Amino acid sequence: MSEKHKNIWIISAGLGSKDFLTYRAVKTASDMDILAGDRRFESLFEHKNYVVLNRFFEDVDRIAQDTSSKIGFVVSGDASFFSLAKYIYEKYSERIVEVVPGVSSFQMAFSRLFETYEDVKFVSFHKELKENFKLGRKTFILCGKNKPSEILYYLDNKIADYDKFVCYNLGLKDEKIVKVEGDYNVPDSGLAVIVLIKRDG
Structure with missing residues (x-):
């Protein structure tokens, strides 16, 4: 897959508190065209296009159909520790630009x-x-x-x-x-x- 089709970032929300949200996560999220994640993380990011994932896997698949926008998927804790990132790795690994780690429980x-x-x-x-x-x-x-x-x-x-x-x-x-x-x-x-x-x- 060409570099121009790599348009997915996985952004760790840490513990759901701004105190433990990394600078890299905030900076990356602000650069996204679409930011999507659980409702409880919406207040962590000042983003005009935050999409709440109600039906997680189905909503991820729907949003991922967009291959031109910069898409940031916000996951709980650290992306590498029991999170939604596993599903995104399995289905969209060739489109991932970066995984931003975070603080886990x-x-x-x-x-x-x-x-x-x-x-x-x-x-x-x-x-x-x-x-x-x-x-x-x-x-x-x-x-x-x-x-x-x-x-x-x-x-x-x-x-x-x-x-x-x-x-x-x-x-x-x-x-x-x-x-x-x-x-x-x-x-x-x-x-x-x-x-x-x-x-x-």
Whole structure:
């Protein structure tokens, strides 16, 4: 495909807060003819042609039919970490000009807990509660649409010797981190991830 048909940028919105939005993301977004993403990211960018993705994959395909305009797709967190970017890579890789990285909930969670993350095991419950997986010494769990309390109860017999943290709305004004003690009656609202850290001994 010729260079003139490369017209798609993937722009990471980070955590959905201007505090953690990169300068590169803002600069790239301002140069787009069309900027498209989730409604919650619209306020991050002052763009006259921001298109809200209501039916994500279908809307991406519809917008991508335009091969002449500069199109920026805004994705949550970091583009390389469980985001809409995967779908765009699979369908439109030959048309991508640049992928602008950003701050992910994974990075933010471990920063808030003052923990390193080079040895972390990732688990995603985006679609369903998985049965066959192993926990690492440190484990990061994406809750998806599942409730944190349900996931903790589901993992109960595996996490007795772990410190358990539920991180809500990371990077946003109502950010909250709860260290789980005793039962698992934790809040189930907001954007949540779970961090498990195995206790020594």
